[in-house]
Amino acid sequence: MVEPDLVKAAQSGDREALVRLLxxxxxxxxxxxxxxxxxxxxxxxxxxxxxxxxxxxIGSYEEKxxxxxxxxxxxTNICIxxxxxRRPSVSIEEHELVFRARDDVESEVMGSFxxxxxxxxxxxxxxxxxxxxxLRYLQDFSYGEIAESLNLPLNTVKSYxxxxxxxxQVLLQDCxxxxxxx
Numbered sequence: 001m002v003e004p005d006l007v008k009a010a011q012s013g014d015r016e017a018l019v020r021l022l023x024x025x026x027x028x029x030x031x032x033x034x035x036x037x038x039x040x041x042x043x044x045x046x047x048x049x050x051x052x053x054x055x056x057x058i059g060s061y062e063e064k065x066x067x068x069x070x071x072x073x074x075x076t077n078i079c080i081x082x083x084x085x086r087r088p089s090v091s092i093e094e095h096e097l098v099f100r101a102r103d104d105v106e107s108e109v110m111g112s113f114x115x116x117x118x119x120x121x122x123x124x125x126x127x128x129x130x131x132x133x134x135l136r137y138l139q140d141f142s143y144g145e146i147a148e149s150l151n152l153p154l155n156t157v158k159s160y161x162x163x164x165x166x167x168x169q170v171l172l173q174d175c176x177x178x179x180x181x182x
Contacts, residue, residue: 007067010058018058022051028068028139029075035134036079038123046082050075065148072139073149076131083127121171129164132157 002024009017029050034043053074061070122133135141135149143161147154 002067022055025071032072032075032139033079035138036131037082042082046078049078069145069149076149117175121168124171125164125167129160129167132160133164136161
């Protein structure tokens with residue numbers, strides 16, 4: 001959680017505050033980019049681009065939205081632009097992933113799969129479904145924060161998450177039968 005005073009100091013031209021602010025959000029920015037793009041180098045590139053954009057546009061941030069939501073919107077939009085340029089490949093290297101299940105059924109299902117299988121299944125989702133899954137379950141955004149971050153109606157976010165969970169269930173069942181299909 002970034003201190004509001006730090007954001008205000010950065011906006012008022014305090015370079016030291018701005019550098020400290022960027023350092024505080026750097027890991028979160030990279031984490032989002034990594035889970036959306038499924039590639040370390042692409043995530044590093046997207047993170048750098050996002051941090052530069054935040055650096056140059058900090059003055060345009062308005063307190064209508066939480067600072068974290070504003071940052072996530074920037075990162076997500078950069079990743080979506082990269083999706084449009086080319087479809088990323090699924091990374092199979094092991095990487096720590098925290099997947100927070102939201103109810104007992106999801107906990108039971110997710111408990112029977114490895115993080116690699118879950119990550120691969122998430123990587124197979126359509127871009128818009130993958131984005132809402134990452135923001136909801138990996139970044140712990142509320143439905144409202146996702147809607148605001150992606151500039152989508154709340155019901156669209158709920159619909160995307162519902163469909164994404166259905167698709168993940170099918171992909172993970174296929175994985176149990178012999179591998180995630182693409």
